Amino acid sequence: xxxxxxxxxxxxxxxxxxxxxxxxxxxxxxxxxxxxxxxxxxxxxxxxxxxxxxxxxxxxxxxxxxxxxxxxxxxxxxxxxxxxxxxxxxxxxxxxxxxxxxxxxxxxxxxxxxx
Amino acid sequence: xxxxxxxxxxxxxxxxxxxxxxxxxxxxxxxxxxxxxxxxxxxxxxxxxxxxxxxxxxxxxxxxxxxxxxxxxxxxxxxxxxxxxxxxxxxxxxxxxxxxxxxxxxxxxxxxxx
Numbered sequence: 559x560x561x562x563x564x565x566x567x568x569x570x571x572x573x574x575x576x577x578x579x580x581x582x583x584x585x586x587x588x589x590x591x592x593x594x595x596x597x598x599x600x601x602x603x604x605x606x607x608x609x610x611x612x613x614x615x616x617x618x619x620x621x622x623x624x625x626x627x628x629x630x631x632x633x634x635x636x637x638x639x640x641x642x643x644x645x646x647x648x649x650x651x652x653x654x655x656x657x658x659x660x661x662x663x664x665x666x667x668x669x670x671x672x673x
Numbered sequence: 674x675x676x677x678x679x680x681x682x683x684x685x686x687x688x689x690x691x692x693x694x695x696x697x698x699x700x701x702x703x704x705x706x707x708x709x710x711x712x713x714x715x716x717x718x719x720x721x722x723x724x725x726x727x728x729x730x731x732x733x734x735x736x737x738x739x740x741x742x743x744x745x746x747x748x749x750x751x752x753x754x755x756x757x758x759x760x761x762x763x764x765x766x767x768x769x770x771x772x773x774x775x776x777x778x779x780x781x782x783x784x785x786x787x
Contacts, residue, residue, distance in 0.1 A: 561717070591775075600677070600764050600777025601718075614774065649718070658706050658768040659725065662775060664718040 560584065562665035564650050570671045576638035579668045583631070583652030589613075590627055591662060592635050593649040601649055607633060608656050640672045675700040677767050679778035686755045687786050693740075694750045694763050694781045702769030707741065707748045712780070713761040721763070724748065752783075760785045 563582040571577050583590050588609050593601035604623065605615040609630040618625065622641070627633040637644055647667040653660040676699045686692035698707065709721040724732045724741050731739050736756075740749045748767075752759055765778040 599779050600766070601775075602777070603774045606774070613772070656772045658704075658770060658773055659723070661720050661723070664710075666717045 564665035568669050574639040579635045581633045581650030587652035589653045589656045591651040595647040642672050645672045675776045677778035679781050681781045683782045685784045691753045696748045696765030698767045700769045705769040708766040709750045710764045711761045757785050
C-alpha cells in the first residue's frame with residue numbers, strides 16, 4: 559500500500575513570494591490533515607478535510623494561507639505572501655475516518671525556508 | 674483545550690537497555706486517546722503505540738509499552754531492549770472527544786549508543 563505522498567520535499571523562497579504544496583493521501587482515506595511543524599516543536603494542525611469539505615480550519619492563518627481538496631483526493635496548501643515565520647516543515651496526514659481513535663498516516667513533509 | 678507536555682528534550686540510552694520517556698497531558702474531555710509517534714531523522718512520522726483512556730490496561734506493542742496513569746494525567750513510553758533504529762524524535766499526542774484535534778508535545782530526542 560502506497561503511503562502519503564508530498565511534493566516538493568524542499569522549497570526555498572523569499573519573503574512575500576507565494577508557494578504551494580501538494581499532498582496525495584493513502585487511497586481510500588476520506589480524512590486529510592495539514593500540519594505545520596516549526597523547528598523544535600511538535601506538529602500543529604492547520605486544517606482538516608473530510609472528503610472535499612473543511613472540518614476544522616480554526617488555526618489556519620486565512621489572511622495568507624489557503625487550502626483545497628478538490629474531488630476529495632489530492633490537496634494543495636498555499637501560502638501567499640510568505641513571511642519569515644512560515645519557515646517550517648509542512649506535514650500532510652490522512653486517515654480512513656475522522657474519528658479520534660483513527661491512526662493518522664503522515665507523509666514525509668515539505669521543508670520550507672523563507673529568506 | 675488540551676495540552677501535552679514532554680519535559681525531557683533529549684534522552685540517551687545504551688543499546689539493549691531500557692529507557693522511559695515522560696509525558697503529561699491535560700484535557701477537559703472525558704473521552705480521549707493518547708498516542709506516541711516516532712519521527713526518525715529525515716523520515717516520516719509513524720505511530721508507535723496508542724492508548725484509549727477508558728481502558729485501564731496499559732497498551733503494549735512488542736518492545737514498546739506505556740504506563741498510563743489516568744489520575745495523574747501521565748502517559749510514559751517504555752522502550753525495552755533498545756536498538757539503534759529506535760533513535761528518533763518521539764512525540765506524545767492527545768486527541769479528545771469523538772473528532773477532536775491531535776495535540777502534540779514538543780518531543781523528546783532519543784539517542785541510542787552502541
